Amino acid sequence: MTIHHSETLITPALQLDHISVEYPRYGESPHVAIRDLSLTIAPGEILALVGETGAGKTLLARTIMGAIPGGGDRTTGEMAYNGRPFSDLGASDSPIKPARDISMIVSNPRRELNPVLTVGQQITNVIRHHLRLSAKEAQHRALEMLRAVSIPDPERRMDAYPHELSGGMAQRVVIAIALACDPGLVISDDATSALDVTVQLQVLELLQKMVSGKDVAALVITRDIAIAAHFCDRVAILYEGELVEVAPREAFFDRPHHPYSILLMAAFAHSPELRAAWTAEPLSSDPPRPACSFAHRCVRRQSRCFSEAPMLRTTADNRLTRCHFPVEG
Numbered sequence: 001m002t003i004h005h006s007e008t009l010i011t012p013a014l015q016l017d018h019i020s021v022e023y024p025r026y027g028e029s030p031h032v033a034i035r036d037l038s039l040t041i042a043p044g045e046i047l048a049l050v051g052e053t054g055a056g057k058t059l060l061a062r063t064i065m066g067a068i069p070g071g072g073d074r075t076t077g078e079m080a081y082n083g084r085p086f087s088d089l090g091a092s093d094s095p096i097k098p099a100r101d102i103s104m105i106v107s108n109p110r111r112e113l114n115p116v117l118t119v120g121q122q123i124t125n126v127i128r129h130h131l132r133l134s135a136k137e138a139q140h141r142a143l144e145m146l147r148a149v150s151i152p153d154p155e156r157r158m159d160a161y162p163h164e165l166s167g168g169m170a171q172r173v174v175i176a177i178a179l180a181c182d183p184g185l186v187i188s189d190d191a192t193s194a195l196d197v198t199v200q201l202q203v204l205e206l207l208q209k210m211v212s213g214k215d216v217a218a219l220v221i222t223r224d225i226a227i228a229a230h231f232c233d234r235v236a237i238l239y240e241g242e243l244v245e246v247a248p249r250e251a252f253f254d255r256p257h258h259p260y261s262i263l264l265m266a267a268f269a270h271s272p273e274l275r276a277a278w279t280a281e282p283l284s285s286d287p288p289r290p291a292c293s294f295a296h297r298c299v300r301r302q303s304r305c306f307s308e309a310p311m312l313r314t315t316a317d318n319r320l321t322r323c324h325f326p327v328e329g
C-alpha cells in the first residue's frame with residue numbers, strides 16, 4: 001500500500017515561491033527590493049511579517065495583490081492561492097479576485113471607505129458584487145458582518161456615514177467588508193497603527209477571532225514586534241527584502257536565532273543593555289554582494305559574512321534562519 005503523504009498535508013491558503021521584485025536603475029544593476037522570498041500561510045493561521053521601515057512589507061503585500069507600485073517588476077517566483085497558481089489578481093480573467101478571495105486592510109480606514117455611501121450600502125455593494133445574493137440577502141449578510149465585528153447597534157449603524165464613525169469603528173467596518181465575502185486570505189498592512197493602543201488591541205483581538213473562526217489565513221504586517229508577540233501563530237522577520245528568520249511564535253519569543261531578530265527583541269523588551277550588546281559599529285561603506293545583508297550591522301559578523309550570502313536554512317524544528325552564525329541552543 002502506498003502512503004500519499006501529500007494527502008495528509010493541508011494546502012496552504014497562500015504559497016509564495018522564490019519571489020523577487022526589482023526596480024530598474026539607470027546605468028546600474030536593478031535594485032532588488034524583495035529577494036527570493038518563499039513562505040506559506042495555512043488556512044486559519046496568522047503569520048506576522050515584521051520588519052523596519054523600507055524592509056519591503058507593503059511591497060510584498062502589493063505584489064500579492066498584483067499591484068506593484070512605481071515601475072517595479074516581479075522578476076522571479078510563483079504564487080498560489082489554495083493550491084491554484086495566480087499571477088495578476090487585477091486581470092479581468094483572473095479566477096482569483098481581490099476583495100473576494102484575498103482582501104487587504106490598511107491603516108487609514110476612513111480613506112478606504114466611500115464618504116458618500118452609508119456603511120450598509122458599502123458592505124452590501126461588496127457582497128452583491130462578489131456573491132450571487134439578492135439585495136435582501138446581501139443586506140442581511142451585511143448586518144450579520146457588522147454584528148460579527150462587534151459594532152454596537154448595528155441596525156442603526158447601517159445608515160451611518162463614515163465620518164460619523166470613530167477610527168476604531170471605521171476599522172471594524174473595513175474588517176467587516178474585508179471578511180464579508182469569505183476570503184481565504186486577509187492581509188493587514190499596519191492596519192491598527194493609527195489607532196489608540198487600547199482600540200488597537202480590541203481590533204487585533206477581533207481580527208484574530210474572525211480569522212480563526214472562519215479558517216481564514218492572515219498576513220499581519222507590522223513594524224511592531226509586540227503585535228507579533230500577541231497576535232500570530234508564526235513570525236517572519238524581513239530585512240532589506242529578505243526573510244532572515246521564520247519561526248513559530250513561542251519558539252521565536254523564547255529565543256530568536258538571528259542577530260537582527262535579537263535586536264528587534266531588545267526594543268520589544270525595552271532593554272538598552274541588550275540593544276547595546278547587539279548593536280555593531282556600522283561599517284563605513286555598504287559591503288559588496290555577495291554578502292549577508294545584515295553584516296554591516298551585525299555583532300557576530302566574520303569574514304565569511306562578506307564573501308558568501310547566507311541561505312535561509314533550518315536551525316531547529318519548524319524554524320528557518322538566514323545566518324552563518326545563528327544564536328542557537
Ligand SMILES: Nc1ncnc2c1ncn2[C@@H]1O[C@H](COP(=O)(O)OP(=O)(O)OP(=O)(O)O)[C@@H](O)[C@H]1O
Nearest residue numbers: 023033052053054055056057058059060069070223
Ligand atoms: N517606486 C519605487 N521605486 C523604487 N523602489 C521602490 C519603490 N517603491 C518601493 N520601493 C522599494 O521597496 C522598498 C520597500 O518599501 P515598502 O513600502 O514595502 O516598505 P515597508 O516595509 O512597508 O515600510 P513601512 O514600515 O515604512 O511601511 C523600498 O525601500 C524601496 O527599496
Ligand code: NI
Nearest residue numbers: 057058059189
Ligand atoms: Ni509599509
